[in-house]
Amino acid sequence: MQKLYYILIAILLGFSWGCESDEEFMNKPPNQILTVEQAFSDPAQVLSILANLYSRQFSYYRLNDWATFGDFNEAFYAHTQGVTNEFHTNTTWPFGGIRNFWTTWDYTYIRELNLFLERIETSSITEDLKTRYAAEAKYLRAAYYLELAQFYGGVPIILESQSYDFSGDPSYLQIPRSTEAEIYDFIIEEAESLKTILPADATSKSRATKGAALAMKARAAIYAASLAKYNNSITPSVSLSGGEVGIPTGRAEEYYNTALEASKEIIEGTAGSYSLYMKNPTNLSENFAALFYDKNANPEVIFADDYLLKYRTHYFTGANQPRFGAEEEEGGALNPSLNLVQEFELLDNTFAPIPTTDENGDPIYYESQLDIFANRDARLAGTVILPGSNFKSRPVDIWAGYQLANGTVISGNDRGDQRILPGKTIEQQVVGFDGPVEGAVQNAQMGFYLRKYVDPAPGSGQRGIQSEIWKIKYRYSEILLIAAEAAFELGQPDISANYLNMVRERAGFTIPLKGSDISLDRIVHERRVEFAFEGLYFMDLKRFRIAHRIFDGVSMTKENLLSGIGKATKRSTMPWGLWPYRIYNPGSENDGKWIYKEYLSKQVTGADNWQLGNYYSNISNEILNNNPKLVRQPLQ
Amino acid sequence: MKLKLRKTIYMMGRYFLFGIVIQMLAFNFVLAEHDNGQDESIDAVLVKVFRGSTFQRNFSNSAENPSKSGSLENFLVEASQPPVFDLTKANNGVDANTKASEEQITRDDDADIIVTGQVLDEKGEPLPGATITVDGAPTIIGTVTDIDGNYSITVPEDAVLDFSFIGFESLLVPVDNRSQINVTLSVDMSSLDEVVVVGYGTQKRQSLTGAISSISSEDIGRVRGGATVSSGLAGKLPGVSFRMPDGRPGAAARVQIRNMGDPLFVIDGIQQEVQQFNNLNPTDIESITILKDGSAAIYGVRAANGVVLVTTKKGSRGDKNTININAYQGFQNWTKFMDVTNNSYDWAMEKVQADMNGFGTTNITKEDLEKYKLGIEPGYQSFNWKDFIIKKNAPISQIDINASGGSEKINYYISGSHLKQSSVLGREFTFGRTNLISNIDVDISERLKVGIGINGYMEERLNPGIPGGDDYWLPRYAILRNTPWERPYANDNPLYLNDIKHNETNWAYNNFKYGGYKRENKKYLQTNFTGEYQFDFLEGLSARGMYSYGIEDVLMDGHEYTYETYTYYPATGETPEEYRVTGGSTNPWRERETRKIEKNNSQLGLNYSNIFGDHEIGALFLAERYETRARRVWVHAVPATNILPLLYFNTMDRYDDSDFEEARIGYITRINYNFDNKYYLEISGRRDASWKFSPDQRVGYFPSASVGWRISKEDFMESIVSGNILNDLKLRASYGILGDDNIGIDPYDYLAGYTYNQGTGILDRTPIIGTRDKGQPITNITWLTSKILDIGADFSLFNGKVNGSVDYFNRKRTGLRGRKYDIVVPNELGYNLPDENVNSDKQFGGEASLSYAGNVGDFTYSIGGNLSYARSKFLSSYNPIFFNSWDQYRNSAEDRFQNLSWGYKVIGQFSSQDEINNYPVNVDGQGNKSLLPGDLIYEDLNGDKIIDDYDQRPIGYGTNLPVVNGGLNFVFGWKNFDFAMDFSLASMYSFTADNELRRAFRANGGNMAEHLRDAWHREDPFDLNSNWIPGTFPPNRFNQGGLSSVNKTSDFWMHNVTIFRARTIQLGYSLPVSIINRVKIQQARVFVNGYNLFFFDNLKDYPIDPEVTDTNGLQYPQNRIINIGVGLTL
Secondary structure (H helix, E strand, C coil): CCHHHHHHHHHHHCCCCCCCCHHHHCCCCCCCCCCCHCCCCCCCHHHHHHHHHHHCCCCEEEEHHHHHHCCCCCCEEEECHHHHHHCCCCCEEECCHHHHHHCCCHHHHHHHHHHHHHHHCCCCCCCCHHHHHHHHHHHHHHHHHHHHHHHHCCCCCCCCCCCCCCCCCCCHHCCCCCCHHHHHHHHHHHHHHHHHCCCCCCCCCCCHHHHHHHHHHHHHHHHHHHHHHHHHHHHCCCCCCCCCCCCCCHHHHHHHHHHHHHHHHHHCCCCCCCCCCCCCCCCCHHHCCCCCCHCCCCCCCCCCEEEECEEEEEEEHHHEEEECCCCCCCCCCCCCHHHHCCCCCEEECCCCCCEEEECCEEECEECCHHHHHCEECHHHHHHEEECCCCCCHHHHHCCCEEEECCCECCCCCCCCEECCCCCCCCECCCCCCCCCCCCCCCCCCCEEEEEEEECCCCCCCCCCEEEEECEEEHHHHHHHHHHHHHHHHHCCCCHHHHHHHHHHHHHCCCCCCHHHHHHHHHHHHHHHHHCCCCCHHHHHHHCCCHHHHHCEECCCHHHHHHHHCCCCCCCCCCCCEEEEEEEEECCCCCCCCEEEEEHHHHHHCCCCCCCCCHHHHCCCHHHHHHHCCCCCCCCC | HHHHHHHHHHHHHCCHHHHHHHHHHHHHHHHHHCCCCCCCCCCHHHHHHHCCCHHHHHHHHHCCCCCHHCCCCHHHHCCCCCCCCCCCCCCCCCCCCCCCCCCCCCCCCCEEEEEEEEECCCCCCEEECEEECCCCCCCCCCEEECCCEEEEEEECCCCCEEEEEECCCCCCEECCCCEEECEEEECCCCCCCCCCCCCCCEECCCCCCCEEEEEEEHHHHHHCCCCCCHHHCCCCCCEEECCCCCCCCCCCCCCEEEECCCCEECCCCEEEEEHHCCCHHHHHEEEEECCCCHHHHHHHCCCCCCEEEEEEEECCCCCEEEEEEEEEEEEEEEEECCCCCCCHHHHHHHHHHHHHHHHHHCCCHHHHHHHHHHHHCCCHHHCCCCHCCCCCCCEEEEEEEEEEEEECCEEEEEEEEEEEECCCCCCEEEEEEEEEEEEEECCCCCCCEEEEEEEEEEEEEEEEHHHHCCCCHHHHHHHHHHCCCCCCCHHHHCCCCCCCCCCCCHHHCCHHHHHHHEEEEEEEEEEEEEEECCCCCCCCCCHHHHHHEEEEEEEEEEEEEEEEEEEEECCCCCCCEEEEEEECCCCCCCEEEEEEEEEEEEEEEEEEEEEEEEEEEEEEEEEEEEEEEEEEEEEEEEECCCCCCHHHCHEEEEEEEEEEEEEEEEEEEEEEECCCCCCEEEEEEEEEEEEECCHHHHHECCEEEEEEEEHCCHHHHHHHHHHHCCCEEEEEEEEEEECCCCCCCCCCCCCCCEEEEEEEECCCCEEEEEEEECCCCCCCCEEEEEEEEEEEEEEECCCCEEEEEEEEEEEEEEEEEEEECCCCCCCCHHCCCCEEEEEEEEEEEEEEEEEEEECCCCHHHHHHHHEEHHHHHEEECCCCCCCHHHHHHHCCCEECCCCEEEECCCCCCCHHHHHHHHHCCCCCCCCCCCCCCCCCCEEECCCEEEHHHHHHHECCCCCCCCCCCEEEECCCEEEEEEEEEEEEEEEEEEEEEHHCCCCCCCCCCCCEEEEHHECCEEECCCCCCCCEEECCCCCCCCCCCCCCEEEEEEECCCCEEEEEEEEEEEEEECCCCCHHHCCCCCEEEEEEEEEEEEEEECCCCCCCCCCCCCCCCCCCEEEEEEEEEEEEEE
């Protein structure tokens, strides 16, 4: 009996000893780590690395960070008080933008792309796949350099992975910034060489194709061209002697030609068949909205960063959809401003404020809320949710209160509040369930909600499901407008008008513009309304060198707001709203009708002031210190 | 074979049932022995007796008995042999009613007399089992007292009797020819012979050479301040810093040793995580010991921040079987939390003030104000949300039952307890825990001892499912977010949740019915098997081994329901009344997490201890392996209904799986030597290896040494010692090198390659799991080393009535992770140079403790206090580079205190607009345009007439744990009453009031904290030109964060906190033994106990508990608890 105990004890103590050496015991196998050889050993694994690189594409506007979409008073930040304060009480932008939104310096990403390109050489997968995958990686690398160029101008161009040898002298790693021209040249050349390798497949949207390469080339060229043209003439002080910032004026024409040429290649169908999205010709506003969420054989999309339910989703819709009737207790984070809304032209090609008052200054009474927006560019209702319209099969309920005959307004403290109107005994709703209520967050404080990129699919606003709308990086419309701009700048206004009219026709304009109608204002304006909330406006503000005139630090009066619509340099230092009111005047013919008032939120206390140094994002001190060969940005 | 063996063992460890069966068998064995009517053995009595101080002094140091030298065990064996020493059997066995048979053995026939008498304690109760021996007799003569404390002994006429009993001071009484000697023994306060648990063993307190503090079960058991062990440690141990920022059900306190970082917890010899420590039942704890210096080095790898050793109760050999039942019921209330305006009129007035101050206009009219004042019309009524949400007197209760005892070959302790705690946020927010513990030690043979310890708990955290990561957040935030004119139910009809537009803070929905549930069940089971074998070929040499298996199993289920909120439409002429759905959530959120953490720990070693005359030698060699494996699965689904509890594949959209392993190996050696209990030396070393580092960097060596000198034993001190002024004084010093593998790198950072499952790319509509380059491998990093020097002294004065110790320590850590900044590589390289072990810091301070105990007649008292100070300084980084002197001033850490808080100095508040207009310094950065009377004036330290970063100075300490910690403890007894008070002190830490504590309407324009109403304001808020009325705070604006008074850290908002806090205050009454004995109860006691009853601090302006860390003051504060309870011993 006693022996049994001894044996038991011996087993207890000795079981994990003796059998296993210390070293064996310590080597716990990792369960998600592959050696480089394993990682490059089969095509699926190589594609998996590529998938990671695709998933990390940089976008200045990021669907999983809705706040990136709203700056420059194109929208009001209504998400929380803190965010409102952050964007609307400050006057100047930091050199990296609010929340450092204008910065990225991800050379780790570039290094991983370079490593991929180097390692795939020794991979055992087929040559065809090697070529294809390598071309895709090169596309992603050039695309990232284009993002860097747009923020910083010239940056160090590193095309091979570097490593430090611990010799104590890291100077051989210090690569100076390229010139601004060189970085665009590199992107253009890279795109040029890739277009013959990448497939000419217009149905492939989320992998690099010939179309994507050409689109990148066109965008890079048009940016370089406008920088060459406008920087020296408007803001000559924004330059560096080494050319890291500033492209010689003389190169403008060459770049415009490159842009026009690349655009034409796409337009002519050499990269596959692309066209403007036109699945719903009977409702052009719906058609325009659908262009962003319809992923089924969408002919307009050239390249997109794709999402898929359950696998990769974003909460942009949950944050921004109309608050009333939202799946969750949130929404309405961004409210498009009247500044943007009134930029949508009348269908007779003229610009006019949204008509709130008649020539005598008396309010105009509307039977229906939507009437005030009649005869406007179809893209307006496709970009913005207007009062009186529907979203997810539900009418939005945007109105600020009842206005009595004496002009008094009866409203509430929050959305949908009830009060007792004069002459009544019981309470009734006196403000829309979607707002607007001054200072109350997540409602239509500008009188509008965002529609573009907001997903109408049921459940898209649920935290558990979210949305799979993709972020379109290049679409055919941009190619047409690049061609139009290049042709205009090259002195071919009729050709320019032709391209412009293709885009405008889709927006419902029936009177084509003539060559003589084309001006830079027209080009800038068309891009602003076509690409609102797509991230291109910021780059346009910079490359046309108009930002410092639009954001001049002067508070924006109602007169400022209503004059000069359609001008590229029109002041826009504060976001204005448009508030609908219902008339309460029993017995009067106007009882129950709608009036509108332009409204400047009390939350908006800062008048934006663009400093010339804002034309380029700052390179942080840390980056500058670590590489003494980098030169500081101008005027910072 | 190897696999099979392991499998078998794992199986054994895994099944609790198996353990129970073994224990039941063993337990039956004990009972069987008692059934045979066997009285308790002499050995067992001796064990008790031997713990008394006198015995040891008398025998082991006796020159006449050189042969008695040897290990304690051997001595016992020898001592219990009848020819040498015979004792009367004492009846403290289970069969207590049997009358003792008194047997006397006399050894000397010459002139002996019979002495009889009684031994009593200070209360006059008889002391059964007290030992009476003849002092200095050539052979041992002795007896013990019987159940009534009576004794009878035959001794020489001139003998001196030595009365001793464990826990009491022994007493020498000359016989002087008397035949009756009654003595009263008093409680031994000196506790020099108390046995203290140290790393891998125990030591007598008198021989400790390290900085080691401990508290006993009694001390811990008295605290009923929450559900966790750590929450009861405030002010209890010198050198332990304490802060409890959060007091929700099941919450734990932040506890560190000497502010060195998170300590290592060792429970019954096994390295554990803090939650296993926290979730012990305090009643089951025998002692908690903290190793504060080099003495922790024996735990090597993770001991750099000190070690907390916990021993659970085991029962003693020869203790009679007792059953204890304790129960208490308590009621909890928040100590302090902010008030808000709960009257719509007040709210509106403040809103007008804030609007006018911020914007110059307001939407609220004077007519509106009148309506708010009347408060009748819908939208203008008032509702008190705080009263609605806070459910006062939230119950907490615990019951525990334990049994312990022992016979000559076995001792045991088994216990079960259950605790339930609910929250003031509603009774549906709860924490419950059941603890089971069973420790049994058995002598299988004379040489072989085995033990099995099973220690487990099951806890449940259950509360309504509420959006957000912390389900306790929105209910608290609701107090600030909701305004008095909002109401929880539509038309006040509790059947309909009102649509208040931000419905997630409508507390009416924060319950199981509407909100859903979140339930986390955690089970932890620790099974320790121990064995010790005494070799026969070498006296004092034994082998010991331990295997321990621990498993933690977590199952979390959460379901946030969809719900609807309503707006009430009264009946009109045309339409009937209606509750219309206007809000809510259609998002169901269903999640489940399962976690399994398995731990294997095995120890195998040799132990040697022996006494050669005045030389006592101990040695230990031990090898230890420790591995854990943690597996976790989290799934998320979007279910179709609120009702069905199961998860289905087609509604599931996330599945996260992970599996981590850890492994550490240590080889430990320790040698103790002491000469004549006067000079002590201890040397220990540990070779440790951690799986975290690259294979060639894994091993670290951690030696330590300590010395002690009991100066009071020196001859030249004798006059003082014998005068009973100074009874004991020991000087000690220790130095140790400790390691820490928690240096901020992840396992496998030393490998190059690719990591799978990094993002998902959607390539042509196909989801492809990504793989990413791991980056540069980190192969050159290894342990940081931590060197602790400790110098201290322990002393005992006035017959042991005063005891104390002082310590100074200095810990220097080198090899902290840092970068070699003299080589900067461009960011464009794409990776950072790997960090290296280059930085250093130090932690220094000391602590002192003092206690005094005594009695005046029936009144006994003891008073204790401790105070500690521990602060850290950064020493150096590798060749730091600064761009200019200001950069160095502002950003250098070199040779500076760590955890400094920087900010602006406020030199006053503007008293008028004139003063603002004429003020020469640009305070707000906007030419003072944004300022109003009452706004803060910052000191322009550099005199450049503008307040900017250059005007910042250090204004505070760290915001985590206090630098100064202390405690005061009082225990009083009078007859059957006992009274105890504990206080804690904390100082030198900073709290910054921010967000809701600083800005009105910060909570998205909701409500404002009441204290901010004491702000500068206009006499007539509607009139911008009316007079300003001064207040404490700057004028409120409607949540404008950019204003200079509120957007800067300044000493107006940051405070250096000192708090003196009452912890436990307890009054108990033990029912007279004469009464309860009739119902066969040995002891019965009732008590009232208060915890956190009051505190004094210097944060009077703010309605916060001074221990919260959230700067918005909205943390769940600690509770003030009143308990009533009863304890029975059967």
